[in-house]
Amino acid sequence: MDASADFSDGHDTSGPTTDEAMTRSEEQLRVGTTSQESGRARLRKYVTTEMETRTVPVRKERAVLETEPINDEDVDQAHGGPAISEEEHEVVLHEEVPVVEKSVQAVERVRLGTETVTEDETLSEEVRTEHIEAEGDVDGTRR
Numbered sequence: 051m052d053a054s055a056d057f058s059d060g061h062d063t064s065g066p067t068t069d070e071a072m073t074r075s076e077e078q079l080r081v082g083t084t085s086q087e088s089g090r091a092r093l094r095k096y097v098t099t100e101m102e103t104r105t106v107p108v109r110k111e112r113a114v115l116e117t118e119p120i121n122d123e124d125v126d127q128a129h130g131g132p133a134i135s136e137e138e139h140e141v142v143l144h145e146e147v148p149v150v151e152k153s154v155q156a157v158e159r160v161r162l163g164t165e166t167v168t169e170d171e172t173l174s175e176e177v178r179t180e181h182i183e184a185e186g187d188v189d190g191t192r193r
Contacts, residue, residue: 076179093162110145 062068120128 074180074182077177106148108146111143
C-alpha cells in the first residue's frame with residue numbers, strides 16, 4: 051500500500067475534510083488591573099459647645115462704720131457745726147465684675163489627600179486546554 055494513499059483516505063468526521071492536521075488550542079490568562087471607584091471620603095466641619103470654667107478674683111468695696119472717741123485735741127472740730135442737726139453723708143462704693151471676651155483663632159488647616167498602597171491579591175480562573183490523542187494502530191509521536 052502506498053503511504054500517500056493512507057493520508058488521502060482519511061476524512062474529518064466532525065465536518066468537511068480540510069487537511070491531514072488538527073489545530074490544538076488552549077485558553078491563556080492575561081492578568082492586569084483596571085481602576086474603579088471604591089468609595090468616597092469627605093471632610094465635614096461641625097461645632098460643639100462645652101463649658102469652660104475659669105476663676106477670676108474680683109474686689110468689692112463695702113461701707114464700714116468707723117467710730118472714734120473725741121479727745122481733747124478734736125473737740126474744736128467736733129463742735130464746728132450746729133449743736134444738733136440732721137445731716138447726710140454718702141460714699142460711692144466700687145466693685146470689679148468679671149468680664150468675658152471671646153476671640154476666634156485659626157489653629158489648624160485640614161485637607162483630604164490620597165495615598166496609594168500596593169497589595170498582592172490572588173485570583174483563580176478556569177482555563178480550557180484542548181488535548182489530542184491518537185487511537186488505533188498509531189506508531190510513535192512526532193513533533
